[in-house]
Amino acid sequence: MKDLLKTGFEAGSVMLTKQARKLVVGGESAEYPVYRIKLSELRYNPQNDRIATWVSEYDENHEVKLSDTDDAQEFNDVVEGFIVNSDPDKLRLTEKSIKENGQQEPGVILANGLVLDGNRRFTCLRRLSRNDERFNWFEAIILDNAIGNDRETVKCLELMLQFGREERVSYxxxxxxxxxxxxxxxxxxxxxxxxxxxxxxxxxxxxxxxxxxxxxxxxxxxxxxxxxxxxxxxxxxxLKIDGPLTEIQSMFKKCLSPEEAQRIKSIAFANMLVEPDQISPFMRKIKKIINAGDCEEFLCREDELALEVYERLEEEDEVTADVIRDKLRADLDLKDRMKCEVDRAQFSMQQKKLLKSPASALRDAVAILSTIDLVILAKLKKGQVQEIHEGIDEIRDVVDRLELAINEAVRRTAD
The missing domain is CATH 1.10.10 (Arc Repressor Mutant, subunit A)
Incomplete structure (x- = not known):
């Protein structure tokens, strides 16, 4: 295994700088020297969360898998493309800053050349070095390869370096x-x-x-x-599913059984796949319908739609973004049926709420009147007593009008 700390100096690919950087490794904080390392000695870390997902996507779409290549240059070129395309505007700003001011913050690498921290800076330097050899060096701490054998230590180090700084906002x-x-x-x-x-x-x-x-x-x-x-x-x-997943996390909290929770997940996932409308607001509508209760009729109709969605996907040898687009999201009839079911359930929910409103208002009124302390009435002044009498007269008037309206409604129903 390559060890830049042992061979890099003699080969002229590693140079010690006067800088140092504090770092916590394995729970211990220490000052580490910063080195200048030739870019050709470095390789993106395939175990990095973002890079691993990109490599997986590449492998799914190419006969020759990137994860199998031993060619560091080829691997770096492909991953560089992923990083550039993930946030080109932010990368241009970082590249401009490095071009004008140099690399301001050292990265972290293993002695075998794997970059643990500084992927964006490494990418910018690779791009700049193609036109100017001054940028052919990456400043970084070099950690012993033995640390790389401890997955927990490497992961904890990556987590500390990945989150909580401005550079990580686009994660x-x-x-x-x-x-x-x-x-x-x-x-x-x-x-x-x-x-x-x-x-x-x-x-x-x-x-x-x-x-x-x-x-x-x-x-x-x-x-x-x-x-x-x-x-x-x-x-x-x-498919950008983070937002919809956030909405459905609370959908099945009140479920009485695992089977009921699974049913709701199945319905929610089917709607996510079809995307009948802007998906996060749409999932919020479904959540409100389910959380309101008394929605068995809605769930039964959604079960049928979900079954149709999953049967279509089962016909495919491989489900890709293109399959979801062509087989599901391009089907305007399916999208319209899903949207109509939610709209219908929303309307029904609102109607039930309106029907319950008079009785609910009466219960609230009784509850409020019941909070009056009767003992204190004897201590009120004449003007205050008169005010209460006037309020009671208003209440009687409201009650009389309610009784008339109710009797009229009963009479019409009887006819």
Whole structure:
């Protein structure tokens, strides 16, 4: 295995600078020297959450898998394209800053050349170096390769470096969910020694927030399973499902059984796949209908639509974004039927609410009147007593009008 700390100086590809950077590694804080490393010695980290999702997407669409290549230059060129396209405007700003002021913040790499922190800076330097050799160096801390063998240490370090700084604002929320799923949930990839508590501490987030993200990551996986696209995380990112998942997280909180919760998930996922309207507001409408209760008729009709959606996907050998677009979202009749069901349920819910309003208002009025302290009436002044008498007369007038209206309604019903 390449070790830049042992061979880089003699080869002229590593130089020590006068800088140092404080870093917490394995729970211990220390000052680390900063080196200048030739760009040709470096490689993007394929285990990075964002990069892993991009590589997975590339592999799904190419016969020769990027994950199988040993050619660091080829790998870097493809990943560079992903990074540039993910946020070109922000990258241009970073590139302009480096061109004018140089690299202001050192990155972090392993001695084998894997970049743990500084992907955007590394990308900008690669692009600038093609026209100016001055930018052919990346300033970074070099960590011993032994650290790279400890997945928990590397992940905790990445989490501390990835979140909480301005540079991380553009981190795709689905990529974050994918990372949580791989690191904490999936039996095939999870880091056994990494607990949710350690993850939350390293990422600088509250445990309750991480618990919500773990739940959402599970929902993401269930959504892909329902779509017959298990673990195709690039599809989840392309469909931008983070917002809809947030809306459906509370849909099944009141469910009395796992079967009932699964039913609601199935309906919600089918609507996400078809996208009858702007999806996050649309999912909020469904959530309100379900949370209002008394919606069995709506759920039965939605069950039929969901079954139609899933049967269409089962006919496909491979579910891709193109399949979802052509087989589901391009079907205007299907979208209209889904939208109409929600509109109908909303109207029914509003009508029920209006019918309940008079009785509800009366109950509220009685409750308010019941709070009057009768003992205090004896202590009121003459003017205050007169004011109460006038209020009682107004109440009697309202009650008389209500009784007349109710009697008239009963008479019309009898006729």
């Amino acid at each position: 795709d929320p689905v990529d974050r969910l994918v990372g949580i799923y791989r690191d904490l949930i999936d039996d095939a990839t999870r880091i056994e020694t990494l607990t949710p508590e350690k993850y939350a501490h390293s990422a600088g987030i509250a445990q309750s927030k991480l618990n919500g993200l773990i739940e959402k990551a599970r929902l993401m996986s269930e959504f892909l399973d329902a779509a017959n696209a298990s673990k195709r995380f690039s599809l989840a990112r392309g």
